[in-house]
Amino acid sequence: MNTTHIKQENKTKKRSSKLKKWICGILVGIIICIILALGFGGNYLYNLAINPDTPKDIVFESTESSKDVVTINSTSGPVSISSEEWLLKESGYEDLYMTSRDGLKLHNYLIKKPNSNKWVITVHGYTSQGKLTSYYAKNFSDMGYNVIIPDLRGHGTSEGDYIGMGWDERLDIIDLINYIIKEDKGAEIVLYGISMGAATVLNTSGEELPENVKALVADCGYTSAWDEFAYQLNKLFGLPAFPMMHIANLITKIRAGYWINESSPIDQTAKSKTPTLFIQGDEDTFVPSFMVEELYNASSAEKEKLIVKGAGHAKASKVNPKLYWETIDGFLNKYVS
Template sequence: MKRKFKVIIIIVSLLLVLFVGAGFFAGNYFYNLALNPNTDKSAVFNAPQNSITISPEEAKEKEETEKWFKENYEDSFIQSFDDLKLHAYSLKNTNETNKWAIVFHGYSSDGSQMSKYAKHFNDSGYNVLVPDARAHGKSEGNYIGMGWHDRLDVVSWINNVISSDKNAEIVLYGISMGGATVMMASGEDLPSNVKAIIEDCGYSSVWDEFSYQLQATFNLPAFPIMQFSSMVTKIKADYTLGEGNTVEQVAKSKTPMLFIHGSNDTFVPFEMLDEVYEAANVPKEKFIVEGAGHGGAESVAKDSYWKTINNFLAKYVE
């Protein structure tokens, strides 16, 4: 009987070791796929529900605004809370103004890809600052923060603006991961200079977004892959996937917020809009763009997109 019991213990132990080993292997694979900035992201971006196309008209506008962007920006740098050198593009308005828009890009992108948004804010009378998120563009970093550590970088950029313009009236704008970033930043103790926040198609939490992508892209369950991926993330990036909770941060916000989402978004599911909107206990508005996919609200809604934003901001920015 003793021998049989020992055999059972050995078998169970071996199975447990195999399970844990396989779990960490899978967790490390998905960490590298999702959060290592140096790995190929085509498996994610080429998935049917994640594909994004632009029209010839959009391509032409992109070319024009990129030209304007390149001709008008200056480089700006700060040191992050964990000693990374972070970069941003600074575009001063031709007219002297205390109005500032800090514009945040999406996942696996960089600040230079936000040229059309930067130009719209600039044309509306704002100085514009467009940071490269950590591990993106010209900013240092070994991992993608998904908005969590980036939220503290947002605070650093805000303070950087205020250090040169103490009367600055600041608007935060972000799209996709940038949208989640500004929402996560909203739960921090922001200076009164921050007057309003606009998020476009940000996710309700890092955990929910990755769990959704696991199922939609790879047809895999969240358990136990998310648990192991979160442990690997803690080891390599010093945060867990559960920490990046946008809903919890928005619930602590004291800043008026505008929430934007396309009804046909299948990269960050449209249903996440209600989660973040309902969590907000501040003056808030919701703008749903029918038929728009991920990041496509501006292209589909066109003038009404910017009219909605301008009308919202007119209530809070002088």
């Protein structure tokens, strides 16, 4: 009886051991599948948002059924054929090439205004390019400014295989500021940005800037790249930030060299000493309009705020151009002689 009992116990132990191994194998397989799925999803989000060579149709198609329609060419505001023709045929622009701190060849349009010490850098939006801000450049030129229009890294004819969401770009803008001062020691410089361009100049403002930088105009910028992506992730796919944003954040660090949450205009503007005009349309659903309130409240510099009624994303200047430019002109006249 004892021998039989021992044999039965051994069989039971073997079955239990096999069952445990089988369960462990299944659990390991499930964990591996989850990791692979998260990695795939994070990489998909990286390519969708950060890789400039990946089509962004899904991002912009999501706005087609809304009142605030945004296209790949309208993230810098109204596309003006006449203004673009002015830039390319009448402005007398020069091609200005700069080498970034990480070795990229970056293209800029340089439009000089003789006998003027007033300068503005007009910074375009996400997936856009410099020449699509020609509407703003022409207005500033008519106001007596020398104008530099950058093609941000990964956009237009500039080199770069990732979009920095205004973070690495802030250093490129600082290099342009230093270029201007080298050319014109008495320069009075304004930074103007729209959409991601606004985030870029706000990020720039949080760094130590020379006194030549007199004022900032930020039109429909986001509080942070993390906030904007989390908002779009929920809007496009109905997903919460965790865990996909965290995986995409890691992949962005590996592939592009920066963390998504590093691009935080709200943190940078809190450090800024540069007078800032914040602009937003109250019907913006691409960069939600509540973000301008958070940015404005975070700023401890001299500041003003313009909310344009009935304006969607990057459309404030189109909906009410008179109010838009009168407000900008009035604000800048306080700081630029």
